[in-house]
Every structure is written in C-alpha cells, then in structure tokens.
Amino acid sequence: MTSHSAPPRRSPHSRRIIAISLASAVAVALVTGGSYALQAANAAQDRVTATAALSASTGRQHDQLAVYDSIATVHAKDAAAVALDRANAVLAAAKDKVDATTLSDVASSLASYQVLPIDEVESLTQRTAAISTSVEAAAAEADRVAAEKAAAAAAAAEAQRLQALASANTPAGAKAVAQGLAASKYGWGDGQFSCLVQLWQRESGWSYTAHNSSGATGIPQALPGSKMASAGSDWATNAATQVAWGLGYIAASYGTPCAAWAHSEAYNYY
Structure with missing residues (x-):
C-alpha cells in the first residue's frame, strides 16, 4: 500500500502574506462596488433633473394641466361668441343681396357653443369666420353693382331731363x-x-x-x-x-x- 506524504506546512510568514492579499482584494471590491453605486445614483438624479427641466420648458406642470385646459376652453368660447356676433351682423347686412344659407347654417350650429365639445367649437368658429368673410365680400360686391346701376339710372334720368328741358326751351x-x-x-x-x-x-x-x-x-x-x-x-x-x-x-x-x-x-x- 502506497503511502501519501502530508502537504507541506506553510510558515507563519506565508500565512500573513495570504491574509493581507485577501484583505486587499476585499477592499478593492468594496471600493469598486461603491463607485458603481455612486454613479448609478448620480444618473438617477440627472434623469429627475432633466424631467423637471422638460416640464418647466413646456410651461405645463403636472398640477397645472387642468388650469390650462380650463383657460383654453374659456378662450375658445370667447372666440366662438365673437365669431357668432360677426356672423349675425354679416347675415343682416347681406339680406336680400346674396345667398347666405351656408353662413346661416354654420352660425346656427355654433350658437350651441356653450354645450359643444371644445374641438367642435374651435372647428365651427373657424368655419364661421371664413364663411363670414366670404359672404361679406359677396355683399360688398352686390352693393357695388347696385350702386353702379343706380348711378347709371340717375345719369339716364338726368339726360332725359336735360333733353326734355332742351326741347321745352324752344x-x-x-x-x-x-x-x-x-x-x-x-x-x-x-x-x-x-x-x-x-x-x-x-x-x-x-x-x-x-x-x-x-x-x-x-x-x-x-x-x-x-x-x-x-x-x-x-x-x-x-x-x-x-x-x-x-x-x-x-x-x-x-x-x-x-x-x-x-x-x-x-x-x-x-
């Protein structure tokens, strides 16, 4: 039977070297891990800061969104009221001059702006304003044509009067x-x-x-x-x-x- 020789015994000096090495390794690991943790924390803070900056740049903080929506609604309804007033004035001025049926229809729809969805109010307001401009221009053209006809009729009447006067003056x-x-x-x-x-x-x-x-x-x-x-x-x-x-x-x-x-x-x- 073959006998095994016992492993050589380390000297106290060798054991001290190994212990020191192990301690150094643990220290290095701790330092390295701490550095990575610090970097991760800094990155998270950077993300929070960037998000806050983006929110500030748009002017809409999370707790202010409802306020901005309310202001937008008020502005939209104010614009609708102005457009509706103008449309009614244009309709009155265009009476018996041009066909304003389309403007009358869209103005009738816009008249319910207080209860309509805001998107629909904005769309109707834009349509009403555009059609009002068109009808206004058509009415102005009708006035111009009517004025020309009236002037021509007046000129013809004056010419007839002068002719009659010339005839009577003989x-x-x-x-x-x-x-x-x-x-x-x-x-x-x-x-x-x-x-x-x-x-x-x-x-x-x-x-x-x-x-x-x-x-x-x-x-x-x-x-x-x-x-x-x-x-x-x-x-x-x-x-x-x-x-x-x-x-x-x-x-x-x-x-x-x-x-x-x-x-x-x-x-x-x-």
Missing part, C-alpha cells in the same frame, strides 16, 4: 307744354290756346330768355322775373316753369287766355 317746345297744361289743369281748349299763342308771341316771341327795358322777363314777361320763383327755382332757365307760372297768372288775373288777349289788344299789356 318756342315749339314751350307751346307744346302750354297746350298740354292749359287743357289738363285749366280745361282750356284750342280756342283759348289760340289766344294764348297770340298773347305770348307779342310779349316774348315764346322765348324763355326774353327781357324788355322795363325788366319784364321770360315767355309771360313777368315783372319782375323773380315772381316766377313761386313756380320753381329754375324759373330763369326752364321754359316749362315760366309757362306754368304764366298760365296761373292769367287764370288768377283774367280768367282765360282770351280775356287776357283782349286786355292786351286794348291796352298793349296784360
């Missing part, structure tokens, strides 16, 4: 005016009109610009001419106004043109 035109007015207003027929023709032919030659040395003026030779202002402010330039005044004067003073003509024949004036 002897033939003045006679036509006198014959019509004598019949329609005073019931004088052709016989009376014949006397009138002779009377005013002697007085003025049926010229609305006639004047004599005494200051008598116009077709009926009113003295002074300003008397004829009672028939119209245009008495100096409008033969029809002079005729109207002259017929009234004859009716009041003589009763008929033939009576006035007889007086003129006898006294050379009427």
Whole structure:
C-alpha cells in the first residue's frame, strides 16, 4: 500500500502574506462596488433633473394641466361668441343681396357653443369666420353693382331731363307744354290756346330768355322775373316753369287766355 506524504506546512510568514492579499482584494471590491453605486445614483438624479427641466420648458406642470385646459376652453368660447356676433351682423347686412344659407347654417350650429365639445367649437368658429368673410365680400360686391346701376339710372334720368328741358326751351317746345297744361289743369281748349299763342308771341316771341327795358322777363314777361320763383327755382332757365307760372297768372288775373288777349289788344299789356 502506497503511502501519501502530508502537504507541506506553510510558515507563519506565508500565512500573513495570504491574509493581507485577501484583505486587499476585499477592499478593492468594496471600493469598486461603491463607485458603481455612486454613479448609478448620480444618473438617477440627472434623469429627475432633466424631467423637471422638460416640464418647466413646456410651461405645463403636472398640477397645472387642468388650469390650462380650463383657460383654453374659456378662450375658445370667447372666440366662438365673437365669431357668432360677426356672423349675425354679416347675415343682416347681406339680406336680400346674396345667398347666405351656408353662413346661416354654420352660425346656427355654433350658437350651441356653450354645450359643444371644445374641438367642435374651435372647428365651427373657424368655419364661421371664413364663411363670414366670404359672404361679406359677396355683399360688398352686390352693393357695388347696385350702386353702379343706380348711378347709371340717375345719369339716364338726368339726360332725359336735360333733353326734355332742351326741347321745352324752344318756342315749339314751350307751346307744346302750354297746350298740354292749359287743357289738363285749366280745361282750356284750342280756342283759348289760340289766344294764348297770340298773347305770348307779342310779349316774348315764346322765348324763355326774353327781357324788355322795363325788366319784364321770360315767355309771360313777368315783372319782375323773380315772381316766377313761386313756380320753381329754375324759373330763369326752364321754359316749362315760366309757362306754368304764366298760365296761373292769367287764370288768377283774367280768367282765360282770351280775356287776357283782349286786355292786351286794348291796352298793349296784360
């Protein structure tokens, strides 16, 4: 049987070296582990700091989100009220000018903004504002076209008036005016009109610009001419106004043109 020799015994000096080595290893491990733990703690703190900075940069702290939502809702409803007021004003101004059915419909929907979801309120507000602008522009264009038509009609009426004035301001035109007015207003027929023709032919030659040395003026030779202002402010330039005044004067003073003509024949004036 083979015998085993016993392991050699370490000397006290060797045991001391081993113990020191083990202690050093444990110390190194402790130092290394502590360093890693410190790094991990620092990283966690950095993450907390970064999160806080991000929250601050957006202006929305966690406990303030409800406040910001409430403010946004108030602003949205205020904008809806403004848009609705404008739409109603545009609808009133556009009445009988343009088709504003679309604006009326969307404004009716927006009128419930107090109870609608905020997203829908914002959408309806934008649509209402855009359509209001469109209808407003269409109404303005309708006004422009209407103004042009009115101006054209006024110009045509003025041209017609001037043409009638020019026609009446001739002897033939003045006679036509006198014959019509004598019949329609005073019931004088052709016989009376014949006397009138002779009377005013002697007085003025049926010229609305006639004047004599005494200051008598116009077709009926009113003295002074300003008397004829009672028939119209245009008495100096409008033969029809002079005729109207002259017929009234004859009716009041003589009763008929033939009576006035007889007086003129006898006294050379009427």
